[in-house]
Amino acid sequence: MTQNAKDTAAAPASGPDPETLLPMAERLLARALAAGAEAAEVILGEARSLDVSVREGALEEVERSEGRSAGLRVFIGKRMAGTSFSDLTDDGVGLAVERAVAMARVAPEDRWCGLVEADQLARTLPHIELYEDMVWDAAALETEALEMEAAARAVKGVAMVASSGASLSSSAGVMVTSNGFVGAKRGSMASRGIAAVAKAGDAMERDYDQHSMRQRADLRSVQELGRSAGERAAARLGSEKMRSGKMPVVFDERVATSFIGALLGAISGPAIARGTSFLREKNAERIFAEGIDIIEDPLKPWGHGSRAFDGEGVATRPRAIIEDGVLTGWILNAASARQLGLPLTGHASADPGGPPGVSVSNLHLAPGERSRDELISDAGTGLLVTEMFGASLNSNTGDWSVGVAGHRIENGKIAGPVSESTVAGNMLDIFARLQPGSDLEFSGRINSPSVIVDALSVGGR
Known part of the structure; x- marks a missing residue:
């Protein structure tokens, strides 16, 4: 979905939560077993992102996306089949389950397939810090991208900036299996990237720099990234x-x-x-x-x-x-x-x-x-x-x-x-x-x- 920067300024910070996904995954698992699967695995995920790009000193695009998707694997003996889908309505889930079980019944046998044995599954999962709430402010991302573009253009020899952008994303996922595994994860990511073009006579060279970190404060500065991309591009002029x-x-x-x-x-x-x-x-x-x-x-x-x-x-x-x-x-x-x-x-x-x-x-x-x-x-x-x-x-x-x-x-x-x-x-x-x-x-x-x-x-x- 493409929007103006002002439309998404200071959007809510909280991202996807695995606690809301877990009941959905467990219901999907139960439906697969009820439909005839002897064993099954469900992976359910949700992701949100906000991407802002600029060009020639002006806003080019603001894109905000969010969605959920699921993956289902079912086993009948040593036969396995699976499907991935994003229609999580009752009808959509029912169709996916029916299709997966039907495919498993006619799939060739694979002696090596199957869920991990129950006694080898992780039971106590440590908490790992991977997620922080971020202010989803498209106007702030636009400012970052513009400053990054300006830093690149200030480098001697740089003729233009092919792309300059900043983005935020967050995701959550759960995994459940019929032999007792339940796992969840949640993460965030902030990114900046720029590609600069240098020119000397008829010769043109392009290079880039980019950085992604889970915490926004850990990103390299926009000035450093822009200058680096510009210097890398200019340094390539006259190559042989x-x-x-x-x-x-x-x-x-x-x-x-x-x-x-x-x-x-x-x-x-x-x-x-x-x-x-x-x-x-x-x-x-x-x-x-x-x-x-x-x-x-x-x-x-x-x-x-x-x-x-x-x-x-x-x-x-x-x-x-x-x-x-x-x-x-x-x-x-x-x-x-x-x-x-x-x-x-x-x-x-x-x-x-x-x-x-x-x-x-x-x-x-x-x-x-x-x-x-x-x-x-x-x-x-x-x-x-x-x-x-x-x-x-x-x-x-x-x-x-x-x-x-x-x-x-x-x-x-x-x-x-x-x-x-x-x-x-x-x-x-x-x-x-x-x-x-x-x-x-x-x-x-x-x-x-x-x-x-x-x-x-x-x-x-």
Whole structure:
């Protein structure tokens, strides 16, 4: 729903409440069992958001949205079917239940499917601070977006701002299962984002900055974000292809999380069960250098990915996924744990109405002792990567390549901008050689400081 900023000024602060969702979820569960399901799972969520964007010094759009949705999984023997829907009227719920049960009766058998065993479900759930009431003031968000735009335009070389916006959101969710699990969660999020365009002659370059935090007061200032986006865009003017060769490469903290993503895909239970992971034979082995730790803390207050229970109702717990360079195990949902004959790890991701996947909560690569500038200095002659795109990873071998943009490093200092270049290597080799910087910030579900890899293949000219 699009509105004028004045129409939503100082809107009520209270967000969705899981206490209002729980009775609805329990009624839906009861209807599924009455319709013939032998076991069932219900996930019910509610979300509200307010987004404001500006352009050329004027309000562009105010969008306010809110809604509820549900996911239902039903089981008949070893057959499973599910559906997700947003029509929560009596007729809508009845139709969804009827459809799910009918599909389950004719679904193929899956020996690994099923709810988590009752004795493995979380029973006592810790409270995690994830929600604060916020004043939903569209006029205030408009002011933030305008000030952010002005800060970007003040940077020399910036010709225009492609987008500038601020938003607030809040959500609540509940999960109930027929074997006794009841869980609830509630969270808030505030965000700011901007994309700037710099121009020199006929050349134009674009870059961005953005920040999201659960508490509005923790956001980076609009001046800092706007200036950062403008400076990043202007710094890309005059870019050229990097010379080809093997050299040290520093990855900015904004892109370094890609390596953690590659690790997570390779240690996920489904990949290990299929035998399609380059780490399938590396459990309990050192795959990173000594002293490297990658830590998960699902109970972190105000964490982006914090959760007391996973997508199947299993309790989460802090864990070092990499400890002193050693891989400590896989991340599993119930199906992959059954296939591998291993205990649950609390890493199922909820897919309302569909089979659970695998995900982590809050994960970070522990920082090293060298600053980003020191990593660049130690690189001597090499490449600083600030943007990656079009990555290709062979999940069986770990061979990896990616398009990059960034800057040359000459004599230990940042030099001219680079684009239309590639970086390639093997993830096993990259993991073993990777060293983290000290500039870790917690601004997302997965966080990393800048990192340096001392020898990678770079292609350009």
